[in-house]
Amino acid sequence: MIDDETRYRAVHSRDARFDGVFFTAVRTTGIYCRPSCPATTPKRTNCSFYPTAAAAQGAGYRACRRCRPDSVPGSPEWNHRADLVGRAVRLIGDGVVDREGVAGLADRLGYSARQLQRQLTAELGAGPLALARAQRAQTARLLLQTTELPVTDVAFAAGFASVRQFNDTIREVYDRTPSTLRTEHGGHRRAPAAAGRLGLRLAYRGAIDTEHLLDFLALRAVPGVEEVVPGHRPGTRTYRRTLALPFGHGVAEVDGLAPGDRPTRGWLDCRLTLTDLRDLTTAVHRLRALFDLDADPDAVDDRLAADPLLAPRAAARPGLRSPGHVDPHELAVRAVLGQQVTVAAARTLAGRLAERYGTPLPAADGGLRLLFPTAGALAAADPEHLAMPQSRRRALLGLCAALAEGAVRLDPGVDREQAAAGLLALPGIGPWTVGYLRMRALADPDVFLPTDIGVRDGLRALGENGDPRSAADRSAAWAPWRSYALHHLWSAAAAHHTSLRTRDTRKEPA
Known part of the structure; x- marks a missing residue:
């Protein structure tokens, strides 16, 4: 405070x-x-x-035209908080108020609309409608200034119920008409290369280590669903994936930083192709969660730098993020597939499921051809077609059935403790899987996985005891940012294994 x-x-x-x-x-x-x-x-x-x-x-008050305060990263407090207000803000960011109204938001959170209004107003100075309205205004400005969409299309794509409501909001927030706001923007505006294609910037605060993010995502990329490819600028890489969205589907591309870019430059370049522009707000929100763009890296690095074990890692990799995910149901499936197997093996299994049960895109986009299968589609799968041990097959089908029926929820507004309890009650779902999902699907910044082989290898690479009990005790010094410490340990383990392989290669005869 x-x-x-x-x-x-x-x-x-x-x-x-x-x-x-x-x-x-x-x-x-x-x-x-x-x-x-x-x-x-x-x-x-x-x-x-x-x-x-x-x-x-x-x-x-009106938004400053010089610093554009409406376009800054979200507060890291709302990104990580597990209470009612934090969960409500994440759901509003995902577009729930636009799609389901305040009543739908309140129902998801298990509160009355009046209670929700009171809590949000007390802490944020605005209720759910005002928060959603501010988000719609920012989306509308983005569309006005980066596309050639007609103003009427912009209004409905941003989530406004009418053109009049759109015009009134833009005048009130920006003190300009929509047409004037578009004209004043200058030379950055450009038409989409194809229908539904948008270029935008994803803002972040502090430093960011995009090499770590892209390495992490590339290692786990499901063929046909996601890929990491050479970027448009020399020395860069681009992450690409398909998105299943409330009104349609999309393809997202996010560029990593170039070697000469400052890690604190403040934004990542992104391109979105959407079949329905009403999904813009939701797509952006989910990409921000995937890349952990609302985090406060200074607070994380300051905490980890206070521990002699991780201080050199934090200094060497400032701005390391803890990746989330764009679809918690997809992540849950992949977490079960990853139980007691290598990352490469889990990736292969996920690719086979996507090929058999995923939804093909109308046309391939580079290496992207599929939407990952839904929990409902997998729950109805023939067990004989699932090439995995029977215990994991049972765990996968039970999890997918629970997700499809709503018995277990993993959406941005769920209570983490309730979600964890529901997951643990399912057959074959243990603490490692629950912890991994809390970290990536539920944006919990303080998860530690003491039994994880990568954690144990990372601790040993840094000269520490990798025993789970010792590791759990050691991790207390990293709270409340143990999810970020996990990534430093995984990075240390990977670097150690690479060093050993290089050393062994040098010993081989020519």
Whole structure:
């Protein structure tokens, strides 16, 4: 928790670490900004501070045209918190209010709409409708300034119920008409290369280690569903995958940083091809979760750097992220496939399931041909077609049935403890699988897997005892960021194995 004097000092120093954590509104101008706004610092007496852009908009302030406060990364607090407010914010980000209304949001969370309104307003200064409205406005601005879509199409693609509602919101938030907002943007606007194709930037705070992210995703990429390929710029790689979305499907591409890019440059280039533009908000939200873009790497690195064991790792790889996933049901299936087998073997099994039970795209897009099979499709699969041990087959079918029926939920609004209990009650689902899903599907930043072979190898590579009991005790020093410590250990294990292979190769006769 920080007080207003600390917030003002952050504004005075233009500290980008606080972008998205709070917003500064200036009474004399009627404008709100991100803390790092390059404009002249306002007097303290003229400043008010709000926890969300929606709260500032609700108080009558307009978004600054210079720093674009509505486009900053989300607060890391809402990304990781497991309470009602954190879960509600993640569901709103996924577009639930636009699709199901406040009643649908409240029902998913198990609260009344009135209770939910009260809780969100108390902590965020805005209720679910205001938060969703702010998100729609930001999506509309993005479409206006990056595409040639007609204004009417932009309105409905952004989630507005009517053109009038769209026009009124844009005027209130940006003090401009939609047409003026588009015209003023300058030379960055461009038409999509094909129908439904959009180019955008995914903002992040602090540093980011895209090499780690792309290595992690490439190792696990399911053939036909995802791939890592050479990027458009020299020395870069691009992650590509298919997306199953509420209104249709899509293909996403996210570029890693180039060797000469600063890790703190602030955004990743992304391209989306959508069959229905109403899925834009949901697709962006899920990609942000996949790449952990709302994290606070400074807080993570500061904590891990305080431990002599991980301090060199944190210094060598600043901004290391803990990847999430775009589809928790897909991840759950793949986690079961990965039980007691290598990553490569799990990837092969997942590829076979995708080929047999996945949905083919209307046309292949590079190496992408399939949508990963749904839990319902796998629950109805013939057990004889599942080439795996009987115990794992039973675990997979039981998990898919529970997910398809809603007996176990893994959506962004689920209570982590309830989800974990529901998973553990299923046959063949143990602590490793539950922990892995908490970390990647439920964005839990404090998961540790002491029995994981990669963790044990990583600890030994760093000179520590890899025994599970010792590892669990050792991990206490890394709370509440043990999920990030896990990735450092996996990285250390991989580097150690590579070093051993290189050494063995050098010993071989010419």
